[in-house]
Amino acid sequence: xxxxxxxxxxxxxxxxxxxxxxxxxxxxxxxxxxxxxxxxxxxxxxxxxxxxxxxxxxxxxxxxxxxxxxxxxxxxxxxxxxxxxxxxxxxxxxxxxxxxxxxxxxxxxxxxxxxxxxxxxxxxxxxxxxxxxxxxxxxxxxxxxxxxxxxxxxxxxxxxxxxxxxxxxxxxxxxxxxxxxxxxxxxxxxxxxxxxxxxxxxxxxxxxxxxxxxxxxxxxxxxxxxxxxxxxxxxxxxxxxxxxxxxxxxxxxxxxxxxxxxxxxxxxxxxxxxxxxxxxxxxxxxxxxxxxxxxxxxxxxxxxxxxxxxxxxxxxxxxxxxxxxxxxxxxxxxxxxxxxxxxxxxxxxxxxxxxxxxxxxxxxxxxxxxxxxxxxxxxxxxxxxxxxxxxxxxxxxxxxxxxxxxxxxxxxxxxxxxxxxxxxxxxxxxxxxxxxxxxxxxxxxxxxxxxxxxxxxxxxxxxxxxxxxxxxxxxxxxxxxxxxxxxxxxxxxxxxxxxxxxxxxxxxxxxxxxxxxxxxxxxxxxxxxxxxxxxxxxxxxxxxxxxxxxxxxxxxxxxxxxxxxxxxxxxxxxxxxxxxxxxxxxxxxxxxxxxxxxxxxxxxxxxxxxxxxxxxxxxxxxxxxxxxxxxxxxxxxxxxxxxxxxx
Numbered sequence: 001x002x003x004x005x006x007x008x009x010x011x012x013x014x015x016x017x018x019x020x021x022x023x024x025x026x027x028x029x030x031x032x033x034x035x036x037x038x039x040x041x042x043x044x045x046x047x048x049x050x051x052x053x054x055x056x057x058x059x060x061x062x063x064x065x066x067x068x069x070x071x072x073x074x075x076x077x078x079x080x081x082x083x084x085x086x087x088x089x090x091x092x093x094x095x096x097x098x099x100x101x102x103x104x105x106x107x108x109x110x111x112x113x114x115x116x117x118x119x120x121x122x123x124x125x126x127x128x129x130x131x132x133x134x135x136x137x138x139x140x141x142x143x144x145x146x147x148x149x150x151x152x153x154x155x156x157x158x159x160x161x162x163x164x165x166x167x168x169x170x171x172x173x174x175x176x177x178x179x180x181x182x183x184x185x186x187x188x189x190x191x192x193x194x195x196x197x198x199x200x201x202x203x204x205x206x207x208x209x210x211x212x213x214x215x216x217x218x219x220x221x222x223x224x225x226x227x228x229x230x231x232x233x234x235x236x237x238x239x240x241x242x243x244x245x246x247x248x249x250x251x252x253x254x255x256x257x258x259x260x261x262x263x264x265x266x267x268x269x270x271x272x273x274x275x276x277x278x279x280x281x282x283x284x285x286x287x288x289x290x291x292x293x294x295x296x297x298x299x300x301x302x303x304x305x306x307x308x309x310x311x312x313x314x315x316x317x318x319x320x321x322x323x324x325x326x327x328x329x330x331x332x333x334x335x336x337x338x339x340x341x342x343x344x345x346x347x348x349x350x351x352x353x354x355x356x357x358x359x360x361x362x363x364x365x366x367x368x369x370x371x372x373x374x375x376x377x378x379x380x381x382x383x384x385x386x387x388x389x390x391x392x393x394x395x396x397x398x399x400x401x402x403x404x405x406x407x408x409x410x411x412x413x414x415x416x417x418x419x420x421x422x423x424x425x426x427x428x429x430x431x432x433x434x435x436x437x438x439x440x441x442x443x444x445x446x447x448x449x450x451x452x453x454x455x456x457x458x459x460x461x462x463x464x465x466x467x468x469x470x471x472x473x474x475x476x477x478x479x480x481x482x483x484x485x486x487x488x489x490x491x492x493x494x495x496x497x498x499x500x501x502x503x504x505x506x507x508x509x510x511x512x513x514x515x516x517x518x519x520x521x522x523x524x525x526x527x528x529x530x531x532x533x534x535x536x537x538x539x540x541x542x543x544x545x546x547x548x549x550x551x552x553x554x555x556x557x558x559x560x561x562x563x564x565x566x567x568x569x570x571x572x573x574x575x576x577x578x579x580x581x582x583x584x585x586x587x588x589x590x591x592x593x594x595x596x597x598x599x600x601x602x603x604x605x606x607x608x609x610x611x612x613x614x615x616x617x618x619x620x621x622x623x624x625x626x627x628x629x630x631x632x633x634x635x636x637x638x639x640x641x642x643x644x645x646x647x
Contacts, residue, residue, distance in 0.1 A: 475497075
């Protein structure tokens with residue numbers, strides 16, 4: 001099943017859900033500002049997307065934490081910059097929930113005209129927000145990816161068909177070019193603002209990067225994801241905008257697309273066809289697909305918001321109470337409820353252009369920080385394994401600087417400045433949001449006597465709305481050895497992690513998690529990203545596959561697998577434990593001596609030669625409890641040590 005693999009097709013489905021929804025609500029706003037240059041604006045947006053896709057894929061493959069640009073900024077700079085990126089994206093997610101819910105009602109009005117305005121419109125929009133909130137509190141099942149993928153296929157086919165039929169029927173260079181008077185129709189400020197608005201295409205990248213750590217995508221798959229998503233954006237966005245401005249041409253510095261169909265521009269294009277079977281027949285098909293896609297995008301935005309907000313609360317960037325997890329569903333219900341209330345309030349004024357302008361403010365700020373973070377990480381972590389490494393690099397100061405990230409950072413920064421300068425609503429709401437967030441961050445950190453620039457992690461169990469006694473460990477790191485003892489340590493981790501109420505696990509986002517890793521120790525004589533022998537790679541993959549099969553036999557346990565390259569296995573295990581914020585590490589130690597006692601006989605304390613060098617290092621340096629297991633499997637595992645900062 002696609003959803004269970006969570007490979008590159010699943011990631012494409014997540015990305016395209018947001019991309020497809022954006023054309024349904026952003027086209028009218030962009031056309032109202034860019035007029036005849038709308039296709040050029042979306043061409044520029046496609047370039048923005050290509051640069052952003054490379055940045056997000058490299059960043060998410062480098063640091064596989066859920067949260068996108070805020071994670072990149074954390075490792076590249078510090079917690080304050082990380083918070084700024086995350087807080088900007090939170091604004092975008094809330095706006096996107098409001099915009100997609102509001103726009104969905106206008107497409108649904110094709111079936112019942114009352115939904116196009118008044119109380120019925122407001123009631124349906126608020127109902128969608130409520131549905132999305134409830135759905136996300138209940139949790140996201142990876143199995144639902146299959147249904148999302150089916151919707152993506154249908155939507156993509158419809159949009160491509162509309163492009164082909166529209167170009168054949170309406171396209172005329174004269175109709176496209178004659179109304180253009182650069183600087184007047186459109187004006188410079190309107191054109192620049194339209195470019196900023198077109199960055200709505202970036203949202204899907206944040207949502208997809210929120211799945212980091214859950215995907216099973218190889219290097220070739222990541223490259224295919226970048227290429228396929230970029231090509232799809234180019235064809236669909238530029239194609240539909242060409243059809244739009246020729247089917248509903250600019251007359252007298254205005255277009256019917258924004259005047260009469262601001263909230264449902266794609267239905268406006270269909271009305272321009274003379275053929276009844278297209279105009280009337282496809283109207284209901286497109287309306288149904290658009291409504292479903294917009295609701296799915298709202299759901300995806302709320303899911304991204306909940307994951308990002310939870311990450312911010314775990315890292316004490318916002319008050320931990322906001323990230324409190326539901327007692328049975330293990331979802332951050334407080335954040336979801338607050339976001340739903342804010343999104344509902346934003347819907348009430350029914351001002352689509354204002355909402356999209358505010359969205360552009362947050363998207364461009366976060367995108368700028370994401371690009372800069374990837375450049376900085378090339379200097380801070382030059383030897384760290386990158387499953388995807390963007391092309392076109394230039395050697396600067398001993399590091400390979402990615403030209404696409406530099407260009408993307410400059411362009412997105414300029415676009416952000418243009419939004420601040422030319423859009424009053426986005427300027428005041430956006431800057432007010434960021435100022436309030438910074439004040440919250442500083443006051444919270446200072447009141448908790450925590451540093452402003454360093455990472456502070458809250459134990460996941462502290463965010464659960466039930467006592468710790470009800471669950472032993474929510475996340476456990478298990479380094480594998482490739483020996484039969486792997487089954488024992490995974491089973492031990494499964495017993496520690498699997499103490500969950502069955503009802504709490506139905507359709508929830510996840511129960512407990514085992515993070516199974518295989519460490520490739522790369523000799524100093526070789527670069528860290530050197531090609532490894534096929535037999536060694538296959539041995540690691542086989543061990544990870546076996547660990548996943550064994551661990552997921554336990555009710556409510558999800559096993560995530562990953563490979564790590566390092567010079568020293570012990571250091572790699574400790575680093576991964578800190579990075580992933582696990583609550584325990586389960587390690588395999590040498591078999592206890594039956595003469596001197598050991599776990600079986602309850603005999604003497606562990607001696608210095610009981611454990612190998614890797615185990616000694618991990619026990620000494622780990623940021624959490626370390627559990628040692630030794631055969632036979634009926635021996636009782638022993639918690640070797642808990643560090644003072646383990647929480």
